[in-house]
Amino acid sequence: MRFEHTILWHVLPLQATGAERTAAEADGVRHRLPRLLPWLDRVVELGANGLQLGPVFASETHGYDTTDHFRIDPRLGDDADFDRLVAEAHGRGVQVVLDGVFNHVGRSFERFRAAEAGDPEAARWFRREGDGWAVFEGHGHLVALDHDEPAVAEHVIAVLRHWLDRGVDGWRLDAAYAVPTAFWRTVAAAIRESHPHAFLYGEVIHGDYAAFAAESGLDSVTQYELWKAVWSSLNDANLFELSHALTRHAALVDAFVPMTFVGNHDVTRIASRLTDRHHLEHAVVLLATLPGHPLVYAGDEVGLEGVKEEREGGDDAIRPVLPDAPADQPGDPAVLALHQRMIALRRRLPWLVDGRLEVLETANTRLRFRVARRDGAEAVEVVLDLDGGQIDGAALEAGRGWAVLRA
Template identity: 55%
Template sequence: MPLLDHAIWWHVYPLGAAGAPVRDWRDRPDAHGHRLGRLTPWLDYVVELGCDGLLLGPIFDSATHGYDTLDHFRIDPRLGDDADFDRLIAEAHSRGLSVILDGVFNHLGVGHPLVERTREAGAGPVRLDGDGRPRPWEGHGDLAELDHSDPAVADLVVEVMEHWLGRGIAGWRLDVAYAVPVEFWAEVTGRVRRNFPDAVFLGEIIHGDYLALIEEGGLDTVTQYELWKAIWSSIRDVNFWELAHALQRHDEFSARALMQTFVGNHDVDRIASRVGDAGAALAATILFTLPGLPSIYSGDEQAFRGTKGQGAAADDPLRPALPDTPDQLSTVGQWMYNLHRELIGLRRRHPWLARARVEITDTSNPELTYAVTGDGHRLDVRLTLEPEVTAELRFDDGETFRRSW
């Protein structure tokens, strides 16, 4: 699929980036607004960074954080309305940017009309416990699990997907895809592709069978959390044996499918908070030298900090408001932005990396070398953590890259 062979995504969480209130907002007169338009001034920034896609977090009507959906067909009133959405899509497309939306199809917010209808009927598309109450997802009482064995759920998901695909999006990120039966995804993706054959499906999987979601569920790619964990953990602990093992696994996955790679997202501590500036720079270098479909979580390219907290506001530090325009960013992170532009440029000049293979050539605790090969090309990578953090890249066409931090 052409889009997946070249796409690099800028991942943004709209409710946070646009400064929308997250909790207890329904009665606030200032809660409703046309905040989705606040992303438009960032589109040129995304293009200049080198990305060609927006991976948007939830934008549908929800109770709080966006993952407790109340209406899949309505833009969250904190972000705006259909007109705001159409303008954003038009502005993105005019710059050559594709857009993927975040779809929550494992569960609903308990305030969704389907929840009450199911309770009144005693059965339906929402799972009920023995006491007739909606079954909470992973103990979260504000989230009600969908019953994916009910044909009405597949019908709903297909209708939602096709509605927004028809409005101009390129595909879907499928929240907690690992918790949904692969048979359900196979049916849904098969039905949607009859009308939208080029639709892209990215599944979130934290634990489970990565390849089954792709090969049996009909998805195009899944989140490579194993690699994410190994990148930051090996840098933090000065233990490249862990990364070497993960790269071997990543190569096995890459031989059969394109994996969605990242070093940060809206659910995890900022990479610079985990491993510092030098470690974050090395992590970005690793990301853009490996096969896969890379994404950058907005702000990581500026060395933003943020660690997960406790309670209902735990994710707030990971999802800050962006300035009104990129010009208002602090200059402190400019070096990291420049590094990302350079690394993305390398990848653009060597597009074969997306579907390449990886071979470990040498490993010690503080040093790792690996070769990336594909389409008759080769990249040799040497990373060190001690006595200084360095990365050396040598392409077979003579291009080189060397940095120390």
């Protein structure tokens, strides 16, 4: 399967299945991954065709402090549970993307334990800062790998290949911005040789996205600038901010196809971020019609709320446990229906993924933009009117204060 037209639904397995907060609390292998099987029906019902899993490898706590990249976290299950999830996803036409944490590891990572014990070969895997080990952004339990060490690149390549061989289709590379682009280029080149259709994208928050993509050799990076402009411009009734971001986004799409989103596991949910809940419609329309690889964070498709807080446990509200089945999930059916309508539209217009984007009209509360096929054979115009005004034209889809029009 090709990734080009994949629309991702993103879930964090440890948190979504109610796993223990720490590996130390767990008692043996707990087969929780099968709890996600009914949610494959939500992916299909939504109209998406990709499942992005948060970390599934053995870790100390939340999954981003990996201790063994080759082992499924016992709190989630084992290889058989994982293989079944991948097989059932593929059986529904759903691709699977894994989250790989390769900037840092947990302190129980075997090579780090050896380094602490004085093994000089193991010590070469980790960066030093002064008299101690370097850590990730001040988190003492996340030990930074040394990406100048060839053995680290060999390890990452081996991990990616191992799980690609088991059937996964792509990788999200966590904290990619903290890793030298030369390292990613080495890794990406190796993966291209063995798995040419694997999709690799990096988490990049700030900076020159196009340069990072080009220098790293990755297929894509996250488009945080667009995410911020969406909710900020809607809250402030200042669509000039969004217009500016769209012009910049158009230039990015000429270089590569960015990963687009209005919510993810690291930020306050879009339904809570927006001061006027009606603007959820505008955010969903933008996600569905703008060029990019769209990602929907689990729960956003039914308008769940949750505020991220900068404290211990501050992610809990945005990373809730999923009920046993989608039918048991609270939420707004109208928000789900809108997601379904707009994703269906995008599936009918697959060329939107890398369409040519042009802003046609901008005012504080009104914006019109055009997205055209690269060959010019088709185009649509999208109009947002934050005042809820009437929008004239031959609408492919329309709601209160927005429309997607035949161009």
